[in-house]
Amino acid sequence: MSEDRRLDVLRAIVSEYVHTREPVGSKVIAAGHDLGVSSATIRNDMALLEEAGLIYQPHTSAGRVPTDRGYRLFVDHLTTLKPMSAPERRAVEAFLARGVDLDDVVTGTVRLLAQVTRQVAVIEYPTLHSATxxxxxxxxxxxxxxxxxxxxxxxxxxxxxxxxxxxxxxxxxxxxxxxxxxxxxxxxxxxxxxxxxxxxxxxxxxxxxxxxxxxxxxxxxxxxxxRPSSESRMVVAGLSNIARSNVDFRDITPVLDALEEKVALLRLFQELALDDSIHVSIGSENQHDGLAQTSVVASTYGAADGSRAHLGIVGPTRMDYARAMSSVRAVAAYLSRYLNH
Incomplete structure (x- = not known):
């Protein structure tokens, strides 16, 4: 039972920190989350979470913030994803209905994904080796x-x-x-x-x-x-979103360099499976140094003829993972539906 409660405490810390960017203390959790235990019990659970490397204390007398391992455990135990709002779904559907060709749809969708998630959005063009x-x-x-x-x-x-x-x-x-x-x-x-x-x-x-x-x-x-091209093509939108998240990075320059060069993103996408699952890589899990301070949420879209490609978002590790994962999955599904019709 205590293991489940400690996971609930971790969820509360992630949730509070994502929305406030302030280290989270036991009193905040006790007051804002109905865990059914006292602040003292929550402090004990936080101490155990810190020993496990899931949270840390940025400075003395402060609350706790999640580590990369903490975010990973949180993401792995997500049971529900926040659905896109009705206006957001209508916006995606309306935009794709107006699409003229693949270039038009890809460039527009990447901008739309950046707006919906408030992160940097990335879309890879589908491989056309199987296209007819x-x-x-x-x-x-x-x-x-x-x-x-x-x-x-x-x-x-x-x-x-x-x-x-x-x-x-x-x-x-x-x-x-x-x-x-x-x-x-x-x-x-x-x-x-x-x-x-x-x-x-x-x-x-x-x-x-x-x-x-x-x-x-x-x-x-x-x-x-x-004739199919062997070159991977990628479109990026929403770089201003990452700039607005400057406070979440020790040094934002390597992040911007990696996004501008796109090589790191292409390499990361190439390592992912071409399936319909959601892939989340957090902080140090990203092999490229420029992305070591970021989280990447990605999925796959494609047509029934076998043309497949990735899309996703890049942002600080302090992101609303449930909403980000839901948005990426939904946009991938809408884009696949467009290609199939």
Whole structure:
């Protein structure tokens, strides 16, 4: 029973410290948390928690604050997560409903996550190795200039302008657009490239040189745009939030450097599993020195075709973990739903 009570005392210390940033004393816990024991009993429990390395006293005659180990035990024993408020859920749903393409959704969502959590938000672009071709659009800007737009199943929209050696008319452009979509819709990058090259071989330069020229150009550009990139891309928002938390850091400079370089975040994300669970790394658990004063809450989003990536938040170890974990999980679920539709 005393073990459960000491955990309740730790929860109370974390809760009070997160909201006040003031060391927490036994009288505050006794008055604000219905533990059913006296201040003296709470002081004894706090002494045991301190011996276990879960809390510490920052200076003489002060209350106690959680250590990284204390936060870890608190997070591991979280039984409920604070749900996002109804206005926050509506804001996320409304924003994603207005999304035009993957870039638009990712950049907007990372800003929204930063606003909701009041922390630095980070979103990694999904890997597109398993993405398939959803649609190709061709727009004749001039008789010799063509806009090629490639849309993948993961919601990625890539475009490129190509200059043609011979002029083409609008009817030829529309005919090729329809044929390419009929032949290549739903194919992955390799299969689409093979089918597009077959279309090039079928074109007869002797009877219609302009159409053959356009087909070859479209095939090459589509293959290039659909080819998956091995580079990881990441978007960060809310750096001002971490600056406002300056009082929570001994030295904020390494933190800002790590966030600006993004290398530490990419490495951390690469170490996480691509599943739907919530991952929390606290303080010294983060291997990069620049993140050793922070906590990272991360999850995974993705599409049914296998395109997966991480998103999360970075903030001081003194954060509302229940709310942070709930917000990250909810935004990941909303983003996955968008990609699947």
């Amino acid at each position: 071709l959803r649609r190709i659009e061709l727009v004749d800007l001039t008789p010799r200039r063509l806009l090629v737009v490639v849309i993948t199943s993961a919601g990625s929209v890539e475009e490129r302008i190509v200059d043609l050696d011979l002029p083409v008319d609008t009817e030829d452009v529309e005919r090729l657009r329809v044929r390419v979509n009929e032949e290549c819709e739903g194919l992955d990058s390799q299969a689409a490239a093979e089918r597009l090259n077959a279309l090039v071989d079928e074109a007869d330069p002797a009877t219609d040189a302009a159409l053959a020229c356009m087909t070859q150009a479209v095939a090459q550009i589509t293959e290039d745009l659909l």
